[in-house]
Amino acid sequence: MAYVDIVTILAVLQFIVFGIKVGGARGRYGVKAPATTGNEIFERYFRVQQNTLELLLCLLPALYLCSRYLNPLWCAVLGLVYLVGREIYAATYVKDPAKRGLGFALSMFPILFLLLGAFVGALRRVAGF
């Protein structure tokens, strides 16, 4: 389980770093709080962070539920794929939002696999075998 915990900590830190980059882009492109629009490049940094917020909220329960039923080490590996996918997503989105597809898929599919594993595990528990 400690491997799953380390992946979780890295995923939260990655999200915090994306948030720090949004703060940096606020200064660089002159977007003063509370505004979140007004500069295209700022909005890209902001959307990277917001999309990661959405996915992180899905990843964490998926990761821990799947670890409860299946091999935690495999779950941690899927979490690593998510982390790499998010880095690709962030790098491509800031350059060109139209090219965010690969990074999105690489971070979304691990979540879906983890949810599937958790679902099968929970159903087997309910069915009693």
Add this chain to the structure above:
Amino acid sequence: MAYVDIVTILAVLQFIVFGIKVGGARGRYGVKAPATTGNEIFERYFRVQQNTLELLLCLLPALYLCSRYLNPLWCAVLGLVYLVGREIYAATYVKDPAKRGLGFALSMFPILFLLLGAFVGALRRVAGF
């Protein structure tokens, strides 16, 4: 606890489906990333997803904390009410945002009940009886 896990998986999947619908609305109404405004109908799909993000982050700790102290099966039933409430919320919000009240209440009240149950349970634990 497996019932609570299944409700959690369904709630995360429901949120992912709302996200897919936002993606679909992006294409249909011509709202290109990183924009999140510019078309009223797109904005409704987007706000349904964003509001569900907020509530899902409240539901998951409420669900697991309450399950730790009270009957997990009852907690799972409250989670089902949340799921139904969110479906009603999404369907009514997209048609007419002014009519989102019922669906919102049906998904918010289970969260408040679960938080209350968890709070009473935790206080009793602290008090030692």
Add this chain to the structure above:
Amino acid sequence: MAYVDIVTILAVLQFIVFGIKVGGARGRYGVKAPATTGNEIFERYFRVQQNTLELLLCLLPALYLCSRYLNPLWCAVLGLVYLVGREIYAATYVKDPAKRGLGFALSMFPILFLLLGAFVGALRRVAGF
């Protein structure tokens, strides 16, 4: 652990209260759903809630992971600092967004300390001592 649970419940309730204030500001400043812009003061309430959404998603895993490895009571105290920081953040942001720094720092640093504690604990577990 019950102290950590109580802090979690309070943090979720605090976030719900921030959401209720956004709803109130919608009515008071005439910002109709699905819009989230159009009035500066409304946008401040909205950004307080959104920023709290981001931080709450970081706090909860940090709190529980750190509690797994280190003294839960100390983790609960750090959680209390977060709660106070968020109240200061909300109060100052609504008055003047430029002065949100102190409240932000007071709610972000406990999260970083908890993540650090969890990271050290998980690494020690993996290293086997």
